[in-house]
Amino acid sequence: MVNIFLIIVAVVIPALVALGGLYLIVYFQHPDDKNVAYFPKVIVILGITLAAVSVLMLPLDVANNGGQGGFPMETLWIVVYIITGCFAIVICPFAMFFYESEEADPGSGSQLGGALKGTIAIMFVFVALTILLYVFFGVAEVPTINVLIRFKIKDPPLDAEGKPINIATSKYAFILGTASTDSTVLNAFKNSTKAGDGTGYIEYRSNKEFLQFRVSIALFIITMVAFFGWLLFIIFGGIGIVALPFDMIADFKNRPQRIPYDKYLERKKKIGDRSIELLEIGRTIHARSPGGIMSKRDRRNYNRFRQSVFLLEEDYERLKISYKRQGGKVILYYAQFIGGFVCLVISLAWLLHIIIYMITQPEPFHPFLNSLVMALDDAWSFLGTIVYGLLSFYLLFCVIKGNFKFGLRLFFLFPIHPMRVGGTMMNAFLFNVGLILITSVSVTQFCTMAFSQYTSTTAINSLFETAVRNLKILKWFWLVYIFAIFIMAILSAIVLFIKPKDKPAKIKL
Template identity: 35%
Template sequence: MAGFAWFLIVVTVVVAALAVLTALYLLVHYMHPEDKNQAWFPKIVVIMGITLAIWTVLLFPLDAANRKACSPDVPVSYCTLTLPTRQLWLACFIANAVLTFVVIPFAMFYYEADSESTTGQRWMHALLWEAATVVTFGLILGICYALVGYVEYPVAPLSSGLSPVLALTNNGTLVDTCAVPGTGPGNALYAGRLCDAINGGTGTQIWKLRCSFPVYIIAMSATAGWLLFMVFAGVGFVAFPLDLIRDFIGRPKATITHSEYIKRAKALGARAKAVKEVVDTLKREEREGGKRRKWRGAFRRIQQQLLDLEADSKALELVFPQAEDPGYAWALTVLGFYLRALGGLVSAVLSVTWLVHVVLYMFVYPPISPFLNSLFITLDGVFPLFGTVAFALVCFYLIAITIKGCTKVGLLLLFFTVRAMRVGATLMNDMLFNTALVLLATNAAIQFCAQAFALYANETAIHEIWGDEILHLVGIKYLYQLNVFVYCMFFFVGATILVLMIRGPAMWKRVSQEERYAAAYAG
């Protein structure tokens, strides 16, 4: 039983259960009413995907705490750790790849099949498309692995064995391990002595070895994930705290009377009727002339009007509670907005702390300061749980801003956005698509944490996986060694801030619903 931290195991089980509940909440929060009592298989897949993303991120602090289950004086090779973290990491990454490239595409194909088809026909449709998807990704991955699936380690040439001491002194690499007597040439000082010599020589050599296939899958998934993570995290670092603070600033200040509620409800009905007329016109124009440039512009404008209409409808429900106890419902609403303000301040501190840490620890070699690494080590010295909890909070914040960036911008294809998520109005195919994006970005978030907290997470299983093979993988090693993705992420952080500065506070500030009603329907 030695070496087992039962408290750590209990915390792991509790956090795992909370991750499932979080995934369930996100599903219900974003789900469209049309999918309320159907599409059960896609719903299960979404819950599995979001849960796996959370588990993968929280496995990092568990890995760090797991290493500390044994005394620092015990070598890693002789330490019986609490959990087999290396196997857990490989299981998480492989499950991530299976969900992203196999299960989620199948669920999307099944969901988007013709609703009038039978269950067997929908399964056949999904299986055919899934087979094509798996073959395509399999060929790409197999060809890349066959051609460039190698790791290259730079090594210094060493030679060892019994050599005369004089030969070593001539090469300038004298060592003090000459304890083997012998006979050989030499001056009076070294006569008759041989050494267990180590002669480094000059220059370096490259050892090229085949990478293991599971690790290669992890590397490719993480590289693809970085293309998403650098965008989503870059936007999320700014949007996550800003949107929470904006919600508080634009919160409703008081409830309204029943007569005012009727007035605003009629105004919403008139707006909804006008939107419907425009939509009918667009449908007729599409049948007659197709989706021309003018039509696409009108379609984007009507989409924004629909979003505003939905937001105003929900805001109207807030200021006129219709529960059995309206006073209690309004008190919960007010409390919710103040909690958002607190969350906005905390997340703003976390965003700034993360960015400062990257600049001090990752952008300069040698690092200017270990910063958060030192903080976690200090907290562990006070009480081991403190450092682990702080480390988990900082790591989990990455997945939170990734989800925020994903829901904020969707997937940008050239000049338009697809698969954007909206609260209470997201169909399951869009939910599945964004879950796949989050899973891919999670792999990049793990690599980012492994690199950013290399000092604190030293000798952990994930540090071994990333440091030994992936950072030396042919074709992609320079992307990680030169922090190319991290610099790109900072570019998106700066671009988001710049856009907000150009648009100005009047554009990005959340408009109060009272202000919108007063401006549109005064008099």
Template identity: 35%
Template sequence: MADIFMIIVAIVAFVILAVVAIYLMINYQHPDDKNEAYFPKFIVIVGIMLAGFTAFLLPMDVANNDGYAGCTGYDTDLCGGLDMELVWSIFFWLIPIWCFVLIPFATFFYEADDGLLLNPGGEKQSRVKSAVVWTLGTIIIVGIIFVTTYFLFSEAQIPIKAYTAKTVAQGLTEQERGRIDFQSTVPAGVNFTTSFLADFDEGDRLYASGQVDLGEQTIPLKVSATTFFAGLMAWLGWFLFAIFGGIGMSALPMDLLLSFRNRPRKMDAAEYAEAQTSLRTRVNELVGIGEMIKVERDGQAPTNTSKNPFNKEKRKERQALNEFKSAVFLLEQDVQDFQACTSEYEKTNPLVPWISLIFGFFSCIISLFWLIHICVYVLPAKPIALFLNTYFAWFDGWFPLFGVLSVAIFTLYMLFAAIKGCFKFGMRCACIQLYPMIVGKTYMSAFLFNVGLVLLCSLPVVQFCATSFSSYARNSTIFRIFGVQIENLGFFGVFWKNNIFTYIFLVWSLLCMIYLWCKPKDGPPSSDALRDRLKSRTA
């Protein structure tokens, strides 16, 4: 029977996540979507809860398997009364369903024109039908990739330790042998094995004393489709998480601290006139650039109908449009700051900058601790120090709930860093579409994009945290899934065994830290350069 405390904690976490998701939706949604787009809103709310609960499952898994006496061996899934393997399997399927089915469908449905669409034959086509067609295409592509890779790379080579008992007369009792392989009797001189899921301390002690011989072997294991799909999702998501998460590790605390440093201050007459002139100039420049983009697109409409995403002209057009959107967004932010220093100064909440300072301070500590932990525990072949593992274990010894909350905080922080990194990357590099989250001005397309990004990064975050906290979470179900089965999948295992993604994440984080230190503030793209490029293309 499941432990009552674990059930209560899960219910409380579910309720908190639901409240947070609904609050974000209400607070950030655009007025145009207030009484519209109910299905995309449902997908977003559940997606936010799904991402948050996935991050919460890691500390819950640890508490379920480590919080009870005698929780060792192969029966750890039910130590706390919860079948964590079943729970993880459910989430392993819900995440790809949301990422590759529901979010694409909601996005295609939302972004379609109101009313009816025209298909290539000139016949009328409903928004639902159009969304279904595009979603089916996405499912087919993902299905082909999954089936192909599963048949090619789904066999894991699990390393095991093989202990060979020399003689019982040398002091190896049946009880000691049972502590190694969880069997009651093993004849002397016969090999008995245990995978590294178990605790090797006893076997290694007997080997050091000369009572057993030690050998290392591997056994093939065909992983389930559920486990493999989780590994494939984690592997694909790592490419996004390594880049965006690496940026966010520095950008998240830096932007919070800058928010405090650039807090609203009352302007005098001279400052007011100067700021107003600067904003007016930027508005006129962007209006002119917007007209040029409109003229260019109207002029290309009859002749340039190519939908190839790799078309050179289309790529330039998208980049120019993304730069224009970035400049408009930064202008809107500066206008808001200007109003906060002038007409809206008396209405500004003075506590908000100080809250940003507090969160920025703690974000700096968490980012620093993560980078140190990677260097001293994750990357060395033999860890230099347990670091965060020791901190979590100490909290568990004092008050178990604090240890679980600490793991949840460090895990969720990685998800927030990935979101921040994606947004920062879009601001500094115009090669991707910008989907900012702005209070009261966020369309559902931006919600869907950001929720999809979080879900794609959720599994690599869980895998990374399970590996990073392997000493603390050694008995957890997720460590057995990721640290044993998925990590030893032939092709994919190479990336995790050699810490390729982790090295990319660390190096990229340090490079971004240096870059953002030298250029902390997001600046609008050069209006002159953008105007010159548009002129050369329309000439």
């Protein structure tokens, strides 16, 4: 039977998320992008909505209660994840290449041609890798238990002395109370495992076997997106779960203080000298890259240059707050400190949940967050959904923070794409939305495992547990991912405590 209330919620929530994405663009966009770049803005709004939907579909799946709510959740999951993969691999990169192509590509003759070339290159790599892996590893190996026989005991058999035989320890197979000494029966059960309470029933099981079947290409594409998403989630999520509360509390501790005019002039001169130095470096890099083509060394230097410019701009903004705004609004910094403390509690809760529930599977030490969400869900269904949503979206925020922190510390791999209020260009929006999209699949899978008691009857749990997590070769990666996230978080905590401050890179031209 169709649940009308669930349909209303499924329509209203995406609409609210889309409005939130629009507000996010208006609040963060750079003045140069105002009233222009409409195509990237539409992609950003759709991408944010799609990522939110993919995360919030899990509580909808729970509320659907195994199909009783009227939603074909297995089909919806596949459709949403296929669209998510298209956005992350095709649409967002195309919009980003199109936006960044300020001049026409001489080879294609147009800005559109330049964007298509970059997008096709990404698609070719993904499609080729997917087809190759699907041919060799697109088979799921589902562990099964072969039950030889299970029967109910009517009357316990008697031995030669007329005493009841203990069925649980007997060497014979008893069928409906009759003892059998047939060698064929005994040989069949010789290497089997016997289960039962010894009175009501008895069951004989053979050794574990594997049921093999080739998964659909659509499900394998989802697996590939989840696989790459997990790699990014391990690195960026592991870093961000520590860096997010750490930086918020550190920013409060190092907040701008009121300074006199002479101190302001002294710091301003140092910033001016750094800006002149960076200007010369930028001109040198530009001169050595005709037509925008850079060598590997120049690309690293360019990324370091962007990191240094970002930190210089940060220092100048802090200087203006210290003198012109007399230290700024203190209440905002205390609000940031409280937010950092809340993030610290959530991060510790996630790390503790990984230790006592996820790593100790299949017999977890304690359900922990499962108990919290289910208790709140029993008290008021939306309360459990809200808490789940906060915990899930927090992981996505950690991915964005980890990506930014990773770019600041290991800036030679790729340029940073910071999000600033009133100063964010659309290419930074597109990059971060693409990152959120591709990791939203892995975050949902992570939450499915983290809240396995809460999601035990869901369609997504069936998809992941039956097919995705049992693919040849790839299934061994899922076993180490949880450990890898925890280890990455611990390493990040050690590095941040040893080197808490982000410093400008040394550029070697």
